[in-house]
Amino acid sequence: MKEHRTELRVRYKETDQMGVMYYSNYLVWFEVGRTEFFRHEGVVYRDLEQTHKVYLPVTEAHCRYKAPLRYDDKAVVVTRLAETGRSRMTFEYQVLKGGEEVTTGYTRHAFVSSKGRPVKIPDFIRNSFSV
Amino acid sequence: MKEHRTELRVRYKETDQMGVMYYSNYLVWFEVGRTEFFRHEGVVYRDLEQTHKVYLPVTEAHCRYKAPLRYDDKAVVVTRLAETGRSRMTFEYQVLKGGEEVTTGYTRHAFVSSKGRPVKIPDFIRNSFSV
Amino acid sequence: MKEHRTELRVRYKETDQMGVMYYSNYLVWFEVGRTEFFRHEGVVYRDLEQTHKVYLPVTEAHCRYKAPLRYDDKAVVVTRLAETGRSRMTFEYQVLKGGEEVTTGYTRHAFVSSKGRPVKIPDFIRNSFSV
Amino acid sequence: MKEHRTELRVRYKETDQMGVMYYSNYLVWFEVGRTEFFRHEGVVYRDLEQTHKVYLPVTEAHCRYKAPLRYDDKAVVVTRLAETGRSRMTFEYQVLKGGEEVTTGYTRHAFVSSKGRPVKIPDFIRNSFSV
Numbered sequence: 001m002k003e004h005r006t007e008l009r010v011r012y013k014e015t016d017q018m019g020v021m022y023y024s025n026y027l028v029w030f031e032v033g034r035t036e037f038f039r040h041e042g043v044v045y046r047d048l049e050q051t052h053k054v055y056l057p058v059t060e061a062h063c064r065y066k067a068p069l070r071y072d073d074k075a076v077v078v079t080r081l082a083e084t085g086r087s088r089m090t091f092e093y094q095v096l097k098g099g100e101e102v103t104t105g106y107t108r109h110a111f112v113s114s115k116g117r118p119v120k121i122p123d124f125i126r127n128s129f130s131v
Numbered sequence: 132m133k134e135h136r137t138e139l140r141v142r143y144k145e146t147d148q149m150g151v152m153y154y155s156n157y158l159v160w161f162e163v164g165r166t167e168f169f170r171h172e173g174v175v176y177r178d179l180e181q182t183h184k185v186y187l188p189v190t191e192a193h194c195r196y197k198a199p200l201r202y203d204d205k206a207v208v209v210t211r212l213a214e215t216g217r218s219r220m221t222f223e224y225q226v227l228k229g230g231e232e233v234t235t236g237y238t239r240h241a242f243v244s245s246k247g248r249p250v251k252i253p254d255f256i257r258n259s260f261s262v
Numbered sequence: 263m264k265e266h267r268t269e270l271r272v273r274y275k276e277t278d279q280m281g282v283m284y285y286s287n288y289l290v291w292f293e294v295g296r297t298e299f300f301r302h303e304g305v306v307y308r309d310l311e312q313t314h315k316v317y318l319p320v321t322e323a324h325c326r327y328k329a330p331l332r333y334d335d336k337a338v339v340v341t342r343l344a345e346t347g348r349s350r351m352t353f354e355y356q357v358l359k360g361g362e363e364v365t366t367g368y369t370r371h372a373f374v375s376s377k378g379r380p381v382k383i384p385d386f387i388r389n390s391f392s393v
Numbered sequence: 394m395k396e397h398r399t400e401l402r403v404r405y406k407e408t409d410q411m412g413v414m415y416y417s418n419y420l421v422w423f424e425v426g427r428t429e430f431f432r433h434e435g436v437v438y439r440d441l442e443q444t445h446k447v448y449l450p451v452t453e454a455h456c457r458y459k460a461p462l463r464y465d466d467k468a469v470v471v472t473r474l475a476e477t478g479r480s481r482m483t484f485e486y487q488v489l490k491g492g493e494e495v496t497t498g499y500t501r502h503a504f505v506s507s508k509g510r511p512v513k514i515p516d517f518i519r520n521s522f523s524v
Contacts, residue, residue, distance in 0.1 A: 017278070017333055018188065057149065057196070061194045072439040142290060202308055286418070322457050323456045327450070327452050
């Protein structure tokens, strides 16, 4: 399965008063991992929206928290393309710190037009992602 | 099942360039809903941490996105206590706009000490929540 | 000087590991105060963008931090229209907790078209705001 | 004047419905620039808090917005130590995109103890920063 690794560091802004990364921020990290997965496969997500008028809203998101991340921690987001449908994709994520899995999750996305109508996954994406 | 309704309005900060509320922000709204659920049942979550040194980190979060929320939309977060274990609780959420369900989700929480060790749910919480 | 008061409560998300509201979040609170100031004067900022295609990007922001806000604190954002030019406005803010001033700030805004060109402040806004 | 350059890329989360980076996020970028400035000078800000129990809350922040940043833009935050007092420091920031200045700003900080009392800037910081 194709995967891409992106390194990120916990910002002070991303911590909360429990002294750990606040739980919603992992979804932001997943977004960064996903964008870099796309770029690594030759697809710039920005161009997808701007040039091709294709959008990938999230239809479902899930996150399992096993261990906390703390301020200034360096961690790796591993992004994998888990499933591809006619107009849908599912991505899986692992957040690793020092090789240890701290968080896992997935996001499901629909491919839609600028009017929000489902569209087939464009061929150039299928080709780039080999799916 | 006990439930509590909290009204929120989408901030400009919470939108993204797709013109809708960014997906991680629903988890923040769930947090607000949960806090107000606690308060309505007579438990101030802040005191739980400060006075009782009991913390409720999230162990799992899930969100299903059915329809978008847009800037300045008023919506209601319905929070329900779905499950109670020895040292765990699960909350379910619905985000409603004009009565229509736009998002659903759940969060699972562990009750832990300041050192992160699991602790039994305190009796005063069980009494307040009638669980 | 016209002013409007909006009550807000510090979200867990808005705290950082210092146990206080993170400094950039005051600018978000200013945004909420500004939106409610507009609404109170009869102008829905959302309509300004959607119907009138007039936008108010920020050109300058300033914040002075005197005392911290903590999780679950209730505070009031006082928003005042401080200056009005041909195509500019300046708003001033005070954040009060229990009557005590914890933060002050201002934001300057340009009125621009959807293409980012400066436009005169629309008459209906001048009338609503009596400026 | 000592300076440090940190490269950042605009996250989707950081955009708003105007299609540009939301104004408060520049303060977060300043935080990242500041942290990396410290690290580059041999001071890990995390250790300052954890080991030395010295904290640097912000007392004032300012930002001037000249041109927008858009999703996926790469930009550089240039951080400079502008002023050093007995227990205060001021940092200046420039955000550059393709060499062009898009944002400038500054933040003022107090050095305080864990109880919030002003403390002298520790010698090892003065030595590291040569001030």
